[in-house]
Amino acid sequence: MILEHTIRSLQFKFQAGTSRGVMTEHPVCFIKISLLDHQEYGLGEAAPLPKLSEETLDEVLAFLPRLQEMIKSVELPKSTEEVYTLCRRLVPQELPSLVFALETALLDLLYGGKRQLFNNEFFQEKKDIPINGLIWMGDADFMREQVDRKIAAGFKCIKLKVGAIDFDAELDLIQYIREKAPKTIIRVDANGGFPSNEVFARLSELEKYDVHSIEQPIMPGQLEAMQLICKRSPIPIALDEELIGYHETSRRLELLKMIHPQFIILKPTLIGGLQATMDWIKVAQNLGIGWWLTSALESNIGLNAIAQFAGEFPDNGYQGLGTGQLYSNNVVSPLEINGEFLGYNQSVNWEKVLFN
Known part of the structure; x- marks a missing residue:
């Protein structure tokens, strides 16, 4: 097989605020895998996040030159499980986004280079995926404007970033959501932004608004403190960044x-790809812990892989897969957001990504 790559700097349509700062662009690496003398190829995306990803x-x-040499002497796997096994052999676990990219490209090629990774109802346009509406940080007017748009579009689950601006202002916004749409499911994501000495007071305030969960x-890394929080919190806790760096089932x-915790949030780019995500799911289910999938600011190439994987679990509730509209130069794809659903429109062609 032949591996090529190219870099695209994804440009945000606005200043994307999180508790770790503001993002205006996101450089990512697209990889392309093809067979000798064949036109079909598979695409994958490695999109590590600065200050968050392991790599x-x-x-x-x-690492790519080494991977390019190794893959020259490798035959295309014949099944999904063989793809996962090969990726674990070729790429170090400490490069989780590249594991994800290689899995995606090989599964795509295995299915004939049609950007298909799984043959499920999502890809077949039979069942769309319900997603949460994400509200980005900013001033009060910007955030309320986003809320109004999400509610008008029909979103019944809204996710709000908290922990970076004034907490009272964040509570005011949650109250605004409750007044505008009383039955809306509200998830909040602190991205580790709460001071440890204030966390229980803040959780008690959030409880007043019937918050579904807090990520x-x-x-991360404060295991005993997090254990105590999960035990005593008045609202359910979801682990997110805490999962990064755990590569063995044990x-x-x-x-x-x-x-x-009550929930875990699974981001294949950050935790080591689709096989690693499946392993987390099995561990969580055995312990009675809930879960959902979330994209991590990938382009539509990465989002497509996560969405098709999510299509393997059609009744798992709201997923965090609505980031495809963030960029002005995203890869054109059949992915479409209709109201609170992410769907796949087979009549739309994928953009042909150019490789040097």
């Missing part, structure tokens, strides 16, 4: 048994 984009690029209230089991 940097430079580290991904530094990562404190920074360590994943140990983490979840110790902390025992």
Whole structure:
């Protein structure tokens, strides 16, 4: 097989605020895998996030020449499981976004290079995926404007980033959502932004608004503190960044048994790809822990892979897969957001990504 790559700097349509700062662009690496003397090819995307992912984009690029050499002598796997096994053999686990990219490209090629990874009802246009409406941080007017648009579009689950601006202002926005749409499911994501000495007071305030759950209230790595929070919190806790860096099933089991959150948030780019995501799901289910999938600011190439994977679990509630509209130069794709649903429109052609 032949592996090629190219870089695209995805440009945000607005300043995307999180508790870790403001993003205006996101450089990502697209990979293309093809067979000798064949026109079909598979696409994948490695899109590590600065200050969050285990690896940097430079580290991904530094490993690619070695991967290109290794893959020259490898035959295309014949099944999904063989793809996963090959990817674990070829790419270090410390490069989780590249594992995800390689899995995606090989599954795509396995299915004939049609950007299909799974043959399920989502890809067949028979069942769309319900998604949450994400509200980005900004001033009060900007955030209320986003809320109004999401409610008008029909979103029944709204996710709000908290922890970076004045907490009282964030509570005012949650109250605004409750007044505008009383039955809306409200999820909040602190991205580790709550001070440890204020976390229980803030959780108690959030409880007043019937918040569904909060993602990562404190920074990861504080295992005993997080265990106590999950045990005593008046609202359900979802682990997100806490999952990064756990590459063995035994360590994943140990983490979840110790902390025992109510939910985990699964981002294939950050945790090591689709096979790793499946492993987390099995561990969580055995412990009675809920889960949902979330994209991590990938282009539509990465989002397509996560959405098709989500299509394997058609009744798992609201997923965090609505980021495809963030960029002015995203890859044109059949992915479409209709109201609170992400769908796949077979009549729309994929943009042909150019590789040098």
